[in-house]
Amino acid sequence: MEWGMRNRLAQLIQSDGHCLFLPIDHGYFQGPTSRLEKPGETIRPLIPYCDGIFVTRGVLRSSIDPDNTKPIILRVSGGTSMVGKDLSDEGITTSMEEAIRLNASAVGISIFVGSDHEKESLLNLAKLVDEGEKFGIPVMAVTAVGKELEKRDARYLALCCRIAAELGARIVKTYWCENFEKVVGGCPVPIVMAGGPKVDNELQVFEFVYDGMQKGAIGVNLGRNIWQHDYPVAMIKALRAIIHKKATPKEASEIFEYEKNKRQKKDI
Numbered sequence: 001m002e003w004g005m006r007n008r009l010a011q012l013i014q015s016d017g018h019c020l021f022l023p024i025d026h027g028y029f030q031g032p033t034s035r036l037e038k039p040g041e042t043i044r045p046l047i048p049y050c051d052g053i054f055v056t057r058g059v060l061r062s063s064i065d066p067d068n069t070k071p072i073i074l075r076v077s078g079g080t081s082m083v084g085k086d087l088s089d090e091g092i093t094t095s096m097e098e099a100i101r102l103n104a105s106a107v108g109i110s111i112f113v114g115s116d117h118e119k120e121s122l123l124n125l126a127k128l129v130d131e132g133e134k135f136g137i138p139v140m141a142v143t144a145v146g147k148e149l150e151k152r153d154a155r156y157l158a159l160c161c162r163i164a165a166e167l168g169a170r171i172v173k174t175y176w177c178e179n180f181e182k183v184v185g186g187c188p189v190p191i192v193m194a195g196g197p198k199v200d201n202e203l204q205v206f207e208f209v210y211d212g213m214q215k216g217a218i219g220v221n222l223g224r225n226i227w228q229h230d231y232p233v234a235m236i237k238a239l240r241a242i243i244h245k246k247a248t249p250k251e252a253s254e255i256f257e258y259e260k261n262k263r264q265k266k267d268i
């Protein structure tokens with residue numbers, strides 16, 4: 001592997017082989033997502049605890065302090081909205097030249113396997129990989145399910161992840177699911193897990209992240225279950241312990257409760 005590619009991957013994936021990426025790209029098709037209305041304010045207290053930030057160029061420029069950041073994974077696909085006809089009809093929105101100018105450590109693009117725009121999204125990934133490899137910039141493929149959350153099963157996600165890897169993605173982002181070992185087992189490049197919509201109970205999040213890590217994921221690219229939580233710093237610290245310190249869900253819950261209580265006392 002070329003020095004630049006290897007160095008960029010090492011900025012994102014820590015020396016233990018694991019990573020915690022914090023995505024704040026949701027506005028690119030959802031608009032001002034709840035608790036991400038002011039992305040700069042949302043992310044500021046969380047920056048010390050993440051290993052990378054997944055973000056569009058607009059939010060990067062407007063809301064992230066270049067003197068106080070973590071490595072950037074630049075979201076470079078888009079062009080659709082949740083009120084438009086078809087979320088899968090994405091194109092590439094940001095050039096590789098811009099990614100280099102913004103000092104991105106990687107770029108990210110969604111693929112929509114099984115959708116009407118499957119072919120375009122896969123060819124967009126392949127083109128982006130060609131460009132990225134030219135300049136030593138890794139591509140993270142995002143296996144999107146659009147509005148159809150029920151697609152999150154091992155057979156479908158294994159198909160998406162394998163195709164993304166075959167087309168040259170250096171990292172694949174997918175969802176945790178039952179029998180997650182089938183997804184990881186069929187994908188020859190590292191996998192990170194997204195969180196999906198916020199769930200009510202934090203233990204559920206700790207349990208699926210722990211299970212996914214046991215089954216071979218290298219970490220997470222997890223947003224809403226951190227920054228939509230009432231105690232986002234407690235959440236990210238607990239998740240960090242699972243990812244980098246091999247904490248169990250029970251230990252992560254203890255960390256969460258401790259951090260939450262600390263914050264509640266500060267508020268009094």
Ligand code: 5RP
Binds near residue numbers: 195197221
């Ligand atoms: C949104 C994305 C997100 O980066 C991804 O879904 C992770 O975020 P969350 O944990 O909130 O699902 O690709 O388009």
